[in-house]
Amino acid sequence: MQGKSRFLKITAFLGFAFLYAPIISLVIFSFNESKLVTVWGGFSTKWYAELFRDPQILEAAWVSAKIAFVSATLAVTVGTVASFVLIRFSKFRAKSLLSMMITAPLVMPEVIIGLSLLLLFVAMEGLIGWPGSRGVLTIIIAHATFGAAYAAVVIQSRLVDMDLSIEEAAQDLGAKPVRVFFDVTLPVIAPALVSAWLLAFTLSLDDLVVASFVSGPGASTLPMVIFSKVRLGVSPDVNALATIIIGLVSLGIIVTALHMNRSKRNL
């Protein structure tokens, strides 16, 4: 037993090291004076300064943030309604179709999702003249669609766990179905909605492939700009950007974890 658990611990340690070493190196070398990303040339914050002077990156970050915010909100809305319908409604004709459509994006390669949505937008433009030009709007739609699939996974598992009799009790006390949903169901699943929103937000912020397909000349997201930069090789200001993102994400996760812990204790 002793030997076995030591083996497990060493493997797990190496596994975690494997997961974190690249991220840590990103952070360390973002403070590197030298332009050679992997050769230490002394401490410096100049890459951060450079980053904040780069209008292209700032613009792209703003575009990405807007897209992520709107698409995550849409994704959670569609995901919540789909989950509710699938978990709570008795059988209806399109149920298995809906269930298939909401889970399929999870296992669909990004290139296929991107290509298919672009071709749809092009075809629709030919037919009805909409969406006109591709850009922020089409990226939002694309991100909301696969974000909804991820959101639905999180929300469905919460809905399944939720004690059904709480909803019945509200009905029994005189609340109509819509009221029950807003008075009881939504508040009870609220933590899951927050997780789902954050997940959809992150996925949107992170997506390169789908956005590249459905975007037009007008809109470049942050991953698109980063990709075109790093394709040419490592560049220290990307390290600085990565450090900022890692910092924000860690902060966000710590805050949500604390919040979740508190609300879990409250439920």
Add this chain to the structure above:
Amino acid sequence: MSEGQLTTDAKPWADPNATPFLQIKNITKKFGAFVAVENVSLDIYKGEIFCLLGGSGCGKSTLLRMLAGFETPTSGQIIVDGQDQAGIPPYARPTNMMFQSYALFPHMTVEKNIAYGLKRDGLPKNEIATRVTEMLSLVQMDQFAARKPHQLSGGQRQRVALARALVKKPKLLMLDEPLGALDKKLREETQFELIKIQESLGVTFVVVTHDQEEAMTLSSRIGVMTAGEIIQTGTPHEIYEYPQSRFVADFIGSVNMFEGRVIEDGKDHVVISSKELGGDIYVPHGISGVEGQKMAVAVRPEKVRISRTDLGEMRNKVSGTIDEIAYMGNSSVFQVRLDSGKRVRVSQSNLTRDDDDALRWDDKVWVGWADDAGVVVAS
């Protein structure tokens, strides 16, 4: 014991002119091919505490959920206070329910939980406040008004759930295993509290439970359910002392069952010869049978007498050997192997603390019971 819930000692169910408050008429519920509730008819009167008693899966909860409107009957009719409930959604019914899990809204305080139903009725704010306060004091939860459910003990949650359901002054309150989540000691206290509250408000209760003791203490009447059907309805006393079937006799308390054939059909009695017992059973009044007809007699363990000496002129008696003794504290239970091989269960109160002359294993004994202690049941 239990008839007290009705304002007098009246038994409305025995009065042909009384109008039932809740009428269940030929209700059947099928889930696909599975029949959960089969052709149940039941009349419940105002002020009753009626218990639906049965094992899990017997259909009692489905019946309750149909009363609340969460399930639609496949056929049949439910009438509450003269109003047919068909097509009325749960939120519009004049009935309320206390859920087994209590189903308190986790994100609302005790006060908000109780006020929820009144708000849905659109009552004015000050009336809601008064009624909530009244309810809080009735269930003795005044100090806990601002707490959330997770800050309460099991017993306190139970009281909040009760208050929340009662505050709407429902015509009918349905309670699904109301004491099931409480431990034994608390359960006993709460039973009496529940009866007190019910008496003070005069609301009709329909209780679903699998716990026969709970049903016996709480109810004015019990309906015993099995396999989707109500097989006997009656007061706790009737159900216990006059079970009409083997199932009921067996389900409520324990019982010794002896099968036999009628050998003598007298004017005021029958005599049944039972091979199982190794003797004849004399049953007085109330039944008659054809000679040769198969019958079963049920005798409760506490009604069987046990003695080392012959039981004198007792008509129903046989001899045997003590096989097993279980000491239960307040009583002792003896397993006696009769000469016929059949085992009989006898329970005896322990009236003294130490009994030097106590019965021991392998003692030769006589067991017997009074003429009217046994009851003939359909087998």
Add this chain to the structure above:
Amino acid sequence: MSMFAHTETNARSRLPGGKALGGLLQRLGLGGRGLVIAIPTLWLLLFFLIPFLVVAKISLSEAAIARPPYLPIWEWDDGLLNINLNFGNYLFLLEDPLYLSAYLESIKIAGISTLIALLIGYPMAYLIARSPENQRNILLMLVVLPFWTSFLLRVYAWIGFLKANGIINNFLLWTGIIDEPLIMLQTDFAVYVGIVYSYLPFMILPLYANLVKLDQSYIEASADLGARPVTTFLTVTLPLSASGIIAGCMLVFIPAVGEFVIPALLGGPDTLMIGRVLWDEFFSNRDWPIASAVAIVMLFVLVIPIMMLRKAQAVEEGAS
């Protein structure tokens, strides 16, 4: 769909002498249900299902220098409907060895990466599942945390690790193990590292979910009955975690087959993966019909893994 039933009822309600308010509300409730179902269903129909039909359609059309760069497959010409189905794109995929080898290469790379991820992920998941309950969530969070930081940047980080004057080479040169830098970047090796690294959490999470449910007493019972730890693992733990293994493997394998970013950043020019081929057909060659055909064939390749995943997930759900 139920929307039709709903419209029908509405039409009836417009008849003169409509019913009372209660009836109307009830009908609204019914309509509400249909509406609630319609929101996600229509959204996904329009933005998920129909796009595939469009892809299928365009994969049968002919490429052209136009906007959009393909010819329509049907034309209305003087009362005559001309349908031109061009199977040439699919035939082309068969003829040109590039595509076949790209599919095979993708499956090979995804398969080997999945296996490596399983070998690393299983012990980690096992350890987390067997940890004291208060540590589990922290360890799980450590597994998930990288997933929340940018995927692209995490792949990018490996460039700095793997390149000729990168961290690994610098370290090895410094220790004297090697004399000249190893060539790791722009090789298949780098792609394996990138895929395993990026998708490891997808392997660990379903394995953990399975293993944490595994009753410790099975293992104790097996030991009690005389099985050594290795035998216990092979005869008890492993079979009971089969569905978790399949779920984890498919969650890594399926996206890895279609991966674009990792081969594009870490792979060499000869690392042919089908996602990259599709990307190039689309963006560089602007051959939308071929790109569509590549996508449709990729879908067929993935049907079996997707079905295996669904089955494994159904088993997992049933078990919980």
